[in-house]
Amino acid sequence: KQEVTQIPAALSVPEGENLVLNCSFTDSAIYNLQWFRQDPGKGLTSLLLIQSSQREQTSGRLNASLDKSSGRSTLYIAASQPGDSATYLCAVKRDTGFQKLVFGTGTRLLVSP
Amino acid sequence: GAVVSQHPSRVICKSGTSVKIECRSLDFQATTMFWYRQFPKQSLMLMATSNEGSKATYEQGVEKDKFLINHASLTLSTLTVTSAHPEDSSFYICSASPHGQGIAGELFFGEGSRLTVL
Numbered sequence: 001k002q003e004v005t006q007i008p009a010a011l012s013v014p015e016g017e018n019l020v021l022n023c024s025f026t027d028s029a030i031y032n033l034q035w036f037r038q039d040p041g042k043g044l045t046s047l048l049l050i051q052s053s054q055r056e057q058t059s060g061r062l063n064a065s066l067d068k069s070s071g072r073s074t075l076y077i078a079a080s081q082p083g084d085s086a087t088y089l090c091a092v093k094r095d096t097g098f099q100k101l102v103f104g105t106g107t108r109l110l111v112s113p
Numbered sequence: 114g115a116v117v118s119q120h121p122s123r124v125i126c127k128s129g130t131s132v133k134i135e136c137r138s139l140d141f142q143a144t145t146m147f148w149y150r151q152f153p154k155q156s157l158m159l160m161a162t163s164n165e166g167s168k169a170t171y172e173q174g175v176e177k178d179k180f181l182i183n184h185a186s187l188t189l190s191t192l193t194v195t196s197a198h199p200e201d202s203s204f205y206i207c208s209a210s211p212h213g214q215g216i217a218g219e220l221f222f223g224e225g226s227r228l229t230v231l
Contacts, residue, residue, distance in 0.1 A: 036222075043119075043206055043224040044157075089156060099145060099210050101220060103157045 002027045004092055004104035012110045013080055021075040021107045023090035028071050031095040035064050035075050038087045038106075047088075048075070052095065080111045115141045117209050119223035126197055127231055133193045134226045136207030142187035143209035147220070148180075151204040160205075163190040187212060197230040204228075 003026045013019055023033070032051045036044040048057045048064040050073070056065040063076040073090055087108045091101040116139040126132050136146055144165050149157040161182055162170040169182035179201075181193040190209075194201050206225040210218035 034220075041204075041225070041227065044208075044222040046219070046221075049219060091157075099218060099220065100147065100159060100162065101208075102159075103149075105156050108154075 002030075002092060002094065002102045004090060004102050006088075006090060006104040006107050008107060009105065010108045010110075012112065014112050015080060015082060017080050017111075018076070018078050019080055019109075021077070021088050021090075021109070023073040023075070023104050025071045025073075025092050025102075025104075027094075028068050029095050030068065031093045033064075033066055033073050033090060033092050034101070035062075035073075036089045036091065038089060040087075044089065077109075080109075082111050082113050085109055085111050115139075115209075115211060115219075115221045117207065117221045117223040119205075119207055119226050121226060122224060123227045123229075125229045125231065128198055129196055131193055131195045132197055132228060133191055134205055134207075134228070136190045136192070136209070136223055138188045138209045138211075138221075141209075142212040143190075144187065144212045146184060146190040146207055146209045148182065148190075148192050149206045149208070151206060151225075153204075157206060160192075194228065197228070199230045202228055202230045 007022045034049045035047040050066045061078040066073045087106045090104040118137045120135045146163040148160045163182045163184040165184045171177045184190040208220045208222045
């Protein structure tokens with residue numbers, strides 16, 4: 001059974017800092033990995049999608065890497081801003097033909113002005 | 114990107130009543146939709162896979178008679194929480210993938226529905 005863990009569970013940083021969020025998964029047989037953002041009481045916003053054959057994806061100040069063999073992914077946020085405060089979730093999709101996502105435990109980020 | 118709409122966004126009901134939550138794909142057709150449940154400060158747990166025109170597939174531990182799922186068309190899936198109790202209070206989120214894209218299809222998420230059972 002796939003298990004996805006995120007470290008740290010919570011993170012508080014001052015504005016402007018660069019930060020790294022970690023995601024690990026137990027079964028490396030994945031099709032892709034996706035990072036989401038969730039604001040309180042809201043749905044999910046997709047940030048980055050990394051296919052299993054890719055090593056990283058970038059979008060603006062965000063960079064996500066994937067090491068499939070070791071079961072790890074990181075989300076790097078450069079020059080953090082208060083508007084980045086949210087919960088960040090990673091999720092993996094199995095490579096067995098199904099579209100189900102298994103979500104990580106999430107990291108709650110607070111960026112202070 | 115594609116839009117998935119959920120309704121209602123918030124619902125409060127009395128214990129023992131049933132509540133229906135709708136999930137619509139607004140600009141694409143979805144053969145498969147997924148229903149997730151999220152407790153406060155926890156991650157999303159998959160409840161069931163909703164298949165258009167056939168029975169839903171429930172995850173282990175999810176009561177199918179408690180959480181009725183109907184996927185009557187390629188753009189609409191409904192989740193009905195029957196005889197709701199306070200422990201059913203939660204945030205329910207649906208997701209959908211455009212028809213025909215298979216495993217490669219990106220999943221799009223609704224805004225969620227917060228259910229509070231008094």
